[in-house]
Each structure stands twice: as structure tokens, then as C-alpha cells.
Amino acid sequence: MPSRRPNRAVAVSLAAVIAGMLGLSFAAVPLYRVFCALTGFGGTPQIGPETSTSHSDKTIIVRFDADTSPGLPWQFAPEQKQVTVKLGAEQVAFYAALNTADVPVKGIATYNVTPDKIGRYFHKTACFCFNEQTLAPHQRMQLPVSFWVDPAIASDPSTADVTEITLSYTFFHSLDDAARSGALAKAGPHVGPLVR
Numbered sequence: 764m765p766s767r768r769p770n771r772a773v774a775v776s777l778a779a780v781i782a783g784m785l786g787l788s789f790a791a792v793p794l795y796r797v798f799c800a801l802t803g804f805g806g807t808p809q810i811g812p813e814t815s816t817s818h819s820d821k822t823i824i825v826r827f828d829a830d831t832s833p834g835l836p837w838q839f840a841p842e843q844k845q846v847t848v849k850l851g852a853e854q855v856a857f858y859a860a861l862n863t864a865d866v867p868v869k870g871i872a873t874y875n876v877t878p879d880k881i882g883r884y885f886h887k888t889a890c891f892c893f894n895e896q897t898l899a900p901h902q903r904m905q906l907p908v909s910f911w912v913d914p915a916i917a918s919d920p921s922t923a924d925v926t927e928i929t930l931s932y933t934f935f936h937s938l939d940d941a942a943r944s945g946a947l948a949k950a951g952p953h954v955g956p957l958v959r
Contacts, residue, residue: 819850819914828931829858836864837898839934842905845927850914853888858906858932862898869897870934872906877929884916885928892932 825848827841842857862868872892876885890908898904910930916922 819917821850821914821917822847823850823912823916823925824848824927825854825856825910825912826927826929827856827858828929830931830933831870832933832935835870835934835936836868837862837870837934839932848912850912850917853909853911855907855909856930858891858908859903860896860898860906860934861903862901865900867897867899869895869936871895871937872932872934874930874932877931878925881912881916881922881925881928884913884919884922885930886911886913896934 824845826845827843829839829841831837831839838861840859842859846854846856848854860870871894874887874890874892876882888909888911890910891906896904896906908930912928916925
């Protein structure tokens with residue numbers, strides 16, 4: 764009669780492997796976001812101190828982009844198309860959202876910056892992303908974002924060709940909608956509200 768011990772050991776080993784793989788699948792998105800936040804990979808902006816300790820006379824153009832997911836009855840746009848900022852200096856820009864529906868509607872925003880390679884140099888200090896916003900029927904809300912661009916971008920040979928950065932926000936009904944669209948995986952980390 765063959766021993767059941769080897770079968771039991773194989774079964775326990777397989778169960779452990781399956782449990783480990785299941786655990787890694789749940790941790791994949793958070794681990795990817797941590798990796799992106801630490802490296803700036805995929806255009807993930809960095810969360811930095813209030814301002815840079817060094818300033819530069821060099822400037823860079825920051826353009827602003829806005830989008831809404833299908834079915835969200837909002838008009839959402841930047842209040843300025845672009846700004847020219849000194850490297851290391853903090854800047855505030857504004858977006859505006861308008862609920863075009865006759866009922867209150869909730870939305871939540873994700874963001875990223877392009878080109879992807881400058882994510883580690885773009886530091887947001889306050890924004891409206893990842894905070895659920897509820898707009899009353901036909902309510903308009905101004906949404907500020909505060910940021911600075913690290914002066915080190917000027918001395919990195921891989922970013923020598925970058926003269927413009929685009930900061931993009933997309934509003935969704937929920938974080939689940941953002942995850943289904945793939946936007947959540949590329950989004951930067953939350954830095955807290957600056958909503959008036």
C-alpha cells in the first residue's frame with residue numbers, strides 16, 4: 764500500500780502556491796502604484812515637499828488636460844491652457860467642473876503626467892484627485908492643484924528634449940470605473956484635498 768505522506772505534502776505545497784499567487788494578485792495593483800510612485804514610472808508624479816529648496820531661472824511649460832468618463836454628466840476643463848513655471852517654484856492652477864444633470868452627481872478624479880519619463884521630476888503638493896466630489900444639480904466648482912517641477916530635470920540627459928509637460932485629469936463615477944478603464948494603474952498617489 765503506497766504511503767499517503769508524499770501525496771499530502773504535494774497537496775499542502777500546491778495549496779500554499781495557490782494561496783501565494785492569489786495574495787500576489789490582490790497586491791499587484793498596490794505594489795505597482797508604490798513602484799510608480801518611487802520611480803516616476805509611467806508618468807506618475809512625485810509627492811514632494813511644499814516647494815523645492817532650490818530654484819532656477821530656467822522655465823518649463825506645463826499644459827493642462829481634462830476629460831470625463833462616458834456617462835458622467837459633467838463638463839470638466841482647465842481654467843488655463845498652460846503656464847510657464849520656473850523650475851523649483853510652486854505654482855497653483857485651476858480646473859472647473861460643472862454638473863449638467865438635474866440631480867446631484869458624484870465623481871472622482873485620477874491624474875498622470877506626460878511624457879512618462881518626467882514623472883519623477885513633477886511634484887504635486889495638493890490636489891483634488893482621489894477625493895469624491897459631489898456636485899449639486901448645475902453646480903460649478905473650482906478645483907485647484909498645487910505643484911512644482913524639480914530643477915534636476917534640467918541636468919538629466921534623458922529629459923534634455925523636454926520643453927513641455929502635460930498634467931491630465933480624468934473624472935470617473937467611482938474608483939471602480941477608473942480601475943476598469945485602466946486609468947487607476949497609471950495614476951499617481953493621493954496627496955490630499957485642496958478644494959474650496
